[in-house]
Amino acid sequence: MAESRAPGPDAAAPAPAGTAEASPRPISAETVSANPAPPVPASIAPVATPLLDARLGAAAARFGTPSYVYCTDLAGERLADLRAHLGRWFAISFAVKSNPNPALLDWMRDRLDFLDISSGGELALSRQAGWDPARISFTGPAKQEPELRAAIETGLGELVLESLREAELANAIAARTGRVQPVLVRIAPARVPKGFGDQMAGRPSPFGIDVEDAAEILPRIARLPHLRIIGLHIYSGTQCLRPDAICENWRIFMQVFSDICTAQNLRPEKLIFGAGLGIPYHPGDATLDLGAIAAAIGPELDTFRADPRFVGTRLVLELGRYLIGPAGWFVTRVVSVKQSRGTRIAICDGGMNANLAASGNFGMVLRRNYLIHRIGGDEDGARPIEKQDISGPLCTSIDKLGGGVVLPRLEAGDLIAIHACGAYGPSASPLYFIGHPLPREVLMTGGQLRDITRIGEDRPHRGTDPTRTDGAR
Numbered sequence: 001m002a003e004s005r006a007p008g009p010d011a012a013a014p015a016p017a018g019t020a021e022a023s024p025r026p027i028s029a030e031t032v033s034a035n036p037a038p039p040v041p042a043s044i045a046p047v048a049t050p051l052l053d054a055r056l057g058a059a060a061a062r063f064g065t066p067s068y069v070y071c072t073d074l075a076g077e078r079l080a081d082l083r084a085h086l087g088r089w090f091a092i093s094f095a096v097k098s099n100p101n102p103a104l105l106d107w108m109r110d111r112l113d114f115l116d117i118s119s120g121g122e123l124a125l126s127r128q129a130g131w132d133p134a135r136i137s138f139t140g141p142a143k144q145e146p147e148l149r150a151a152i153e154t155g156l157g158e159l160v161l162e163s164l165r166e167a168e169l170a171n172a173i174a175a176r177t178g179r180v181q182p183v184l185v186r187i188a189p190a191r192v193p194k195g196f197g198d199q200m201a202g203r204p205s206p207f208g209i210d211v212e213d214a215a216e217i218l219p220r221i222a223r224l225p226h227l228r229i230i231g232l233h234i235y236s237g238t239q240c241l242r243p244d245a246i247c248e249n250w251r252i253f254m255q256v257f258s259d260i261c262t263a264q265n266l267r268p269e270k271l272i273f274g275a276g277l278g279i280p281y282h283p284g285d286a287t288l289d290l291g292a293i294a295a296a297i298g299p300e301l302d303t304f305r306a307d308p309r310f311v312g313t314r315l316v317l318e319l320g321r322y323l324i325g326p327a328g329w330f331v332t333r334v335v336s337v338k339q340s341r342g343t344r345i346a347i348c349d350g351g352m353n354a355n356l357a358a359s360g361n362f363g364m365v366l367r368r369n370y371l372i373h374r375i376g377g378d379e380d381g382a383r384p385i386e387k388q389d390i391s392g393p394l395c396t397s398i399d400k401l402g403g404g405v406v407l408p409r410l411e412a413g414d415l416i417a418i419h420a421c422g423a424y425g426p427s428a429s430p431l432y433f434i435g436h437p438l439p440r441e442v443l444m445t446g447g448q449l450r451d452i453t454r455i456g457e458d459r460p461h462r463g464t465d466p467t468r469t470d471g472a473r
């Protein structure tokens, strides 16, 4: 998980009692009400409301803690917002790595255009969620024979080739299967603008074919008889909150696509723009302005698409966290409170083991607090507002969910909610470390809550008796 660095206007907002240190703009009271579908909001940032707290509290009471709660209404709003601003140019592909829960993938099936997977395991989860393999692409720098075979045999839409080795292996598998496999070639550009939390190109990188090698490698792939190059793919940076940097990156993509397609005489069916759209994780982070992106890059996208070489080309935005990150909360319960040398520390039942990203250990350079609030607020002033640390249940000092967080005074039994946890949650966490019960996953649609826990069905969850081996609660 990348550190998001861009400061934003929200930083100045005062902290209402019972919410996080700095308050994001309040928009989504409707979202956590039952219905009807709200209008597309100008900006999307989750905020604590009594209704949200009631629902998160109900999820914790019914399913236990720690839990992830995913709100499909909010994800739906975000999708509508994406389409409203960028749908004129782009179809949307969801990166399964960001949240592979099959119930969510199922929800997405009739709403999104494509899925991108990065392993045989994600292929199986996507198929379990009912996705047609023809709408699935497959990225990943170290694909191996069994997963390639499974993907090709099942009728995968596009294989995203990241090397010549992979192309030759895929060609041999496709030959045995009697298929000609459509492929996209992943290109690593020479430059990524500043402003991305994580960079996958612009320096030595395991991902894709370096743009300077494309002229040599693409013709060799094109000669493989059981592969058909139908386009190109770039994913060079994630977690960017700056519209200017996103636009600059897409300009680089357009140049790379034009140069390669001209040199190789390609009329691509598809070009994948690795979106890089970031989300606010920390107090003070900006909310990405999709309108500013559309206004700045729209005319250039129009010109690009008017090129005869690209008139029949489908442009696709590949993204994960932007869609689902802010639509999820991590709910954990305070087990114990310690006053230690002047610092109040709330110790919770789920920490880094269940939510690596929120602990700051998922690729973050400097640990920064996520947006956090106490469910139930300050109980009408009964809880003084003070700085507290929040840690998890592990026997390591890196298991910390918050340092100096300004919250109503926490007591044992309290619930806290961490925002922006819908992406890179359980599947990106060291769930087996120290053997605590696994987090639950809960789907919230209107007022309905549904247990959609996937991971570790063989392991006890909170609410189960961990000493029982017969699976009974």
Ligand SMILES: Cc1ncc(COP(=O)(O)O)c(C=O)c1O
Pocket: 095, 098, 116, 139, 235, 238, 239, 274, 275, 276, 277, 318, 319, 320, 321, 322, 423
């Ligand atoms: C190839 C590829 N596609 C999509 C994504 C999704 O990124 P994000 O969740 O930041 O949108 C990633 C993230 O690392 C990626 O590597």
